[in-house]
Amino acid sequence: MNLNKTLPVAALALIVPTAALAQDAPDVTPYIFTTLLFLMAGFLVFFMAAGFAMLEAGLVRSKNVTMQLTKNIGLFSIASIMYWLIGFNLMYPGDGWWISGWMGPWFSYTELEAVGLAAEDATLDYASVGSDFFFQLMFVAATASIVSGALAERIKLWPFLIFVAVLTGVMYPISGSWQWGGGWLSEMGFSDFAGSTVVHSVGGWAALAGAIVLGARAGKYGPDGKVHPMLGSNLALATLGTFILWLGWFGFNGGSQLAMGTVGDVTDVSRIFANTNMAAASGAVAALILTQVVYGKVDLTMVLNGALAGLVSITAEPLAPTLFGSLWIGAIGGVIVVFTVPMLDKFKIDDVVGAIPVHLFAGIWGTIAVVFYNGDASIVNQVTGIVAYGVFTFGASFILWMVLKGIMGIRVSEDAELAGLDTTELGMEAYPDFSKG
């Protein structure tokens, strides 16, 4: 319709208000979609806490299951509080840093928008602060969960929880701000879409430092140099945990698009979902085939970790690759797990659930793999980021673990370890009705 020629001047009085209305009332739909993305992705990532809990409860021996469950619900809860109290504003200084609050002019804890926020007071080109906080909070909890798996079956409860409080309140937010808070790494051009490095490697480095300071489980590495396998007590729960993590990862990677209100954004989220699934699948298949070929038998725990490694591998760049790209990036993640789990044992680093191969090694791989499909990424920048996160997180974690060791001890007694942490530390068995084989 072309109005130019036929419209009489008198009609202007009518048309103009309509045009003005259209101009004055901004389109709030993208804001609602993006906020919804954060809420939906956030509850999916929340559920990863259950995934980690089940994976770890399934991979420890039955005498340590109650402890592992306690750590998992404890760490999530503490992370939720610490990230509110300090972490979020430390990580995203633009959202509140230096604004005075009850802690004085230093910085404030997180505050949400007012109830019934008016459209003109909202950040219409983004999303609700509350939804953003909710989503980001779930990421920091994932980081802490990674640590709990690696250090299972011999670490004391309270030193572990104190470590979690510092990790989630201070360490992760500081290093996270380098990239996602608009800091030096993001300015330099480091690329990590959903956190292969920022989240997963950070968890892996913290776990590695802890595993070194803590030492291996009693009897794991014999004096003869032999590795004594300590079997997970419930592979059904471990598999359930893996599926839950896989589910949650759609939120983890998909939500990291940070927008859903345009054709381009929602289509990108779709790409990310499809790519994320492909990388998980190919990681699992790679481990399935490789354990058959190398060991002559398929190893379920390797397949589970293969799927998770595929997921970690695609997390740094789940958008740009084709489905075929996601396939081979994820598959290499699966291969890495199969080869590095025994390698850690050679160094007598005792990682109970394989968290370091999955989250650190595959996380490094995924961060490097960004350069294959994202033209803006350079290998130099990627390696710089990987090294920066490694030095900072490993260093800070190592110091903190040593301090905790010096002050209160971080390891249970060998008697307690042999009897199991459930009865000795908590006085409560996870499966009291079932006799142990």
Added chain:
Amino acid sequence: MNLNKTLPVAALALIVPTAALAQDAPDVTPYIFTTLLFLMAGFLVFFMAAGFAMLEAGLVRSKNVTMQLTKNIGLFSIASIMYWLIGFNLMYPGDGWWISGWMGPWFSYTELEAVGLAAEDATLDYASVGSDFFFQLMFVAATASIVSGALAERIKLWPFLIFVAVLTGVMYPISGSWQWGGGWLSEMGFSDFAGSTVVHSVGGWAALAGAIVLGARAGKYGPDGKVHPMLGSNLALATLGTFILWLGWFGFNGGSQLAMGTVGDVTDVSRIFANTNMAAASGAVAALILTQVVYGKVDLTMVLNGALAGLVSITAEPLAPTLFGSLWIGAIGGVIVVFTVPMLDKFKIDDVVGAIPVHLFAGIWGTIAVVFYNGDASIVNQVTGIVAYGVFTFGASFILWMVLKGIMGIRVSEDAELAGLDTTELGMEAYPDFSKG
């Protein structure tokens, strides 16, 4: 806008259709968003049925697990049918009450909108009736689940299911209509956003009446006044159940905003998600610290119930509080659980999973706590509501339990109880391959 008079005739041909279109085609986006909120929140609350089932299956002894699972899937299914047949229209009379249906002029069962509903036939300022029904249905099922946990390990299957049918078809809808159906409590000014009282306390009162009528499990309270602990058989499942409930609670509280189509509404939903998570976390941390201090050892089942009590506590007002407010409201919920679980034992009220402390006591607390952040709430109104729900639900439940007891008996024989309900009542063990310790 009245175009008739001022618009030159020549322009009418061009402008009117456009203007008419804009006027005739209302913005349907808020309707879609709110309907989507109900669907999403509804499936999250649906999943709480699995959460209750796992929590309860994990907290009963292995000889009663099949029975507990059967009750949980049975009660959800029966609730689904009863709430369709009677409950929904009884609770929300505006939606169908007194409209004639196959049950005559009295009232009709729930009917959904026509397939392919036209925009002009829709309640555009709200949401699809189907989505609303779906969402509300999930709430009534939660109420019934609360009862099943408290009365586990000694109640017969069929009397329990009959109680559930009456609770979900009649009792809950009647009292629910007082508040959410626009009844006298809502007119008076009672405030219960998502149901600390309307849902959780109601479940708790029904459970309390049942626990009193039913009596404690054989051997629970020794003649010496000693309380004999009866340990949950699978704490991994109990923890999984807690995480699933936590997840579902985002839908429970978030969906109760009842709107998502404006900036204000979706931002409020975000507030609710963040507050709900905070209250759960602080409830868990409170129980974690308190059991360490009071008992010298952290008690996982208390931590799980602490998280749930935090959730129940924030349910009456998950919107108005700040995150700090949610923290302390939830933490007090956790404290309540730690102190009231042993208190019930003093009165020899045998609540197998701690449902009464979690849902009733924390529910009362949460309903009172509304006054701290919601200026429209008054303590008098809140207490009036609490008492009204208590008197009605406890009274009606007590009578119904007594009637069931008189007619068919509600308790299995002591032999059956000692042998376990799985073999005696159902002839099917939950874990037949594992010898019992």
Added chain:
Amino acid sequence: MNLNKTLPVAALALIVPTAALAQDAPDVTPYIFTTLLFLMAGFLVFFMAAGFAMLEAGLVRSKNVTMQLTKNIGLFSIASIMYWLIGFNLMYPGDGWWISGWMGPWFSYTELEAVGLAAEDATLDYASVGSDFFFQLMFVAATASIVSGALAERIKLWPFLIFVAVLTGVMYPISGSWQWGGGWLSEMGFSDFAGSTVVHSVGGWAALAGAIVLGARAGKYGPDGKVHPMLGSNLALATLGTFILWLGWFGFNGGSQLAMGTVGDVTDVSRIFANTNMAAASGAVAALILTQVVYGKVDLTMVLNGALAGLVSITAEPLAPTLFGSLWIGAIGGVIVVFTVPMLDKFKIDDVVGAIPVHLFAGIWGTIAVVFYNGDASIVNQVTGIVAYGVFTFGASFILWMVLKGIMGIRVSEDAELAGLDTTELGMEAYPDFSKG
């Protein structure tokens, strides 16, 4: 902004472009909603993979649990790859068939839209290809899961996985294209909304062929004609799996509306959610009552399968029926399960988890039941579709199973079967800490 007074005639040049813009910029909101529907429904259906895994792990004996878990994560991963490589474009030729790719001019593997897709390049009246692919992929994985349950406890891992690769890459997509790819059955007027036949019966037929070729488990059918029950090892997991499947089914049926951007579509999705829940509930209640009446005791595994049969029954037409219609359609599904599980045993067809009654028999019933509420469906067309899928899938599956049997054998040795597949085939027990009863 008040334009009334100041706007000269010359300003028309300014206003018109705004009007033109409003006309030129199409409404992208429906595209975003429908894409979101696919993503949300897709992750719900994804989670069904965990549901099947838990259901099956719970219903096999503890000595075969690791194998069952391995098959489930393996089949999902392989399905993800095969459906990308061949299946999707084979099933939906309109989306890529005959387009040249790396496999030459024959056909291409699935490719996603470009990153940051512009609105003018999008299929605005539908949804993102990526989201559609993601959603459809989850369906084919469900088909494969059905097979794994029926053939549990005696089939070798690799022949099973090869069968899955062919089923998900070729067989399911070919027959699926008859209906959902715009093929001859859809042109004829066959009606199957979400796949009672296209998905569930197909899985059931493939399972039936496999069960016949494979034979029953050693000792299942005694020489005396007696059926020896082999009890599931973990009914808590089986119940969890059922609840997860029920949850996923909201996505399965709701997403099959294939649109959410209008009042009519989102209201239809609401109808589907409510109907789906009702059919599951009534299927469970039917089995609950019927096993009580027929056997004198409620049978939990029948109740679980009753709920699933209710779900399968409503899947062919979850939109048109009233809630009462969904109730009786689902209830008949539950009845079918209770009567056909023993019937299969009469024919010595050993279906470990009841997959054939649930997915094939209830699937046939659901496909027929379409005619009661959908005026466009005819019984002749429905039966034609049922027979066509049966002949093709049973035939092709039977041949493939025979070929696999001839080439590599599909069954483990009787010694391995008696000792359990976990130790003999995989060398890894699922519950190593627990002595077997």
